[in-house]
Amino acid sequence: MTRGLPVELFLGFRYLRSRGQRTNLSLFVWIGVGGVFLGVAALILVLAVMTGFQDAIRDKIIAANPHLLIFKSGGQGLSGADALAARVRTRPEVRTATPFVLQQALFTSQAGGAHGGLVRGVDLATPTVLDDVRQQLRTGSLEPLKSGEPAILLGGELARTLGVVPGDSITVISPQGAMTAVGMVPKMRRYTVAGTLEVGMHDYDSSVAYLALPAAQEFAGFTGPAAGPSGAAAGPSGTVTGIEVKLVDPFEARRVARAIAGDLGFPFWVRDWMEMNRNLFAALQLEKLALFVIVTIIVLVAAFAIIGHLVLLVAEKRKEIGILKALGASAGMITAAFFTVGMTIGIVGTIAGSAVGLTLIWVQNTYKIIRLAGDVYQIDYLLMKLTPGDFVLVVSATLVLSFLASVIPARRAGSLAPVDVLRYE
Structure with a gap:
């Protein structure tokens, strides 16, 4: 599967597997992928719920009320x-x-x-x-x-x-x-x-x-x-x-x-529907932002899991890193190999979380599984709507966190001196 790949990718994919295993992924890899997966799926669902709820309320207001009201002072x-x-x-x-x-x-x-x-x-x-x-x-x-x-x-x-x-x-x-x-x-x-x-x-x-x-x-x-x-x-x-x-x-x-x-x-004045419902939409937007920040913590936890895995992996592979450098491997090659491990975890978790999140949105909007009390929420079922901007925001934020979590341990691995590593081996 890895035959013909650049050395950096070959080493990175090899380090994803458990020690002594050719196919099984290590436990830390599963934890990292699972954390990113849960974070991305949760972020997508939260933003879709808040956007769908906000749009449903807005559409109801637009349908039930005039868009402008003209009064006399x-x-x-x-x-x-x-x-x-x-x-x-x-x-x-x-x-x-x-x-x-x-x-x-x-x-x-x-x-x-x-x-x-x-x-x-x-x-x-x-x-x-x-x-x-x-x-x-x-x-x-x-x-x-x-x-x-x-x-x-x-x-x-x-x-x-x-x-x-x-x-x-x-x-x-x-x-x-x-x-x-x-x-x-x-x-x-x-x-x-x-x-x-x-x-x-x-x-x-x-x-x-x-x-x-x-x-x-x-x-x-x-x-x-x-x-x-x-x-x-x-x-x-x-x-x-x-x-x-x-x-x-x-x-x-x-x-x-x-x-x-x-x-x-004068003496006429005009009010628009946005102004008349400004407090409602401001509250919904603030709630959406607060939930986004809260759920992002899940992705941060996954990022720390990636950092922890790479730090342990670097410590475990010190001897191998020293041998590779002694044979002529550059610091950039070693850095790229460990960077591949972290970014693979982030990318796979992001793709899986996005797929599950988008699937759940489609299922809810198609079959209306989750019903709501109309007298409380003003709508009869949970409408989910994910805008392209929100989707790009979730994916970009997750990949940036994965990048930051990967680059620091990877650069540490690349900076190891072969003399220091092999001195006591």
């Missing part, structure tokens, strides 16, 4: 929303721009269930908004909302908490009530549950309800021709909370937000 609502939305839609990066209403509320049912959440008024007259809501619909129908009936769509978890199904009635209570002789009286409206929605994020599905925009305007106390107690689907020309914008490329949100804010000027 002062918090009194935004009038002239149609003209403002039309102005924003002229930008080539914008896919849709529609008025919306957002109002805190308390939901109660005849079954005795009660839960706080948000009422979201959406413009179902806009085809793209209608398509987005229809994709989220799991039970029931959108027709009651489109036809102007006093109907509401509930998040699936919210409907289960209230104990209602499509066709049941619920009472929605607004914190903004009317002042009467007996004090503040909360505004209450009764709606029929038209259907349930499911975005896939527990926090969202357990707290959000959709109303047609005119009905939401009336519930929130906004005035305007579009608002009325019947919730009739007239044009959204009254006061609204703001404008929600969806982009062609959600990852351009920060740049587009700055451009729109500069174009509209």
Whole structure:
């Protein structure tokens, strides 16, 4: 197998084997390869889990929420929303721009269930908004909302908490009530549950309800021709909370937000989805970095195992090194032979760990073996995703550590003087 190899490689592969054995690898070699293997596989899996989790959460947020929100300073609502939305839609990066209403509320049912959440008024007259809501619909129908009936769509978890199904009635209570002789009286409206929605994020599905925009305007106390107690689907020309914008490329949100804010000027201000979820993504990124550093310790332990093996090997082969040098072997040749031992351990462990790590990622993504609690992690199963950059980082870091662990003992072996080695032999 080693016939025809350069002397350095021949000696290196020979030193990998146990003393007196032609084929069996020494125990220290197995320990070194196993340590590198475990470290690389663990690093790949940790980075894949964190990246997959982060991307899954990000995709859920992008799907469930607008990419930009435009508000008017002062918090009194935004009038002239149609003209403002039309102005924003002229930008080539914008896919849709529609008025919306957002109002805190308390939901109660005849079954005795009660839960706080948000009422979201959406413009179902806009085809793209209608398509987005229809994709989220799991039970029931959108027709009651489109036809102007006093109907509401509930998040699936919210409907289960209230104990209602499509066709049941619920009472929605607004914190903004009317002042009467007996004090503040909360505004209450009764709606029929038209259907349930499911975005896939527990926090969202357990707290959000959709109303047609005119009905939401009336519930929130906004005035305007579009608002009325019947919730009739007239044009959204009254006061609204703001404008929600969806982009062609959600990852351009920060740049587009700055451009729109500069174009509209005061008193308007724009928030993008990255800014609104900045703390969440910063925490996930920090957790990913911390886990990478922690798991790298496994590779460091393997590197020390390589150093220990080479130091012992050099001590064991002192006589052989002296004879080789006496016969004319250069210091570089001896260094290269022992360097081959260390790098072979590192390379074999890296290849094996990478193969196992990538295989486990494929198995999990294909068969979804590891399931998660959606109410805790916001996703139903463990998604793994390894970016090329992360893979290169793991392999490069492991090979660099293997190089450093190999070069020091190898140079020590090459620096041995044959006279000192053979003096007492």
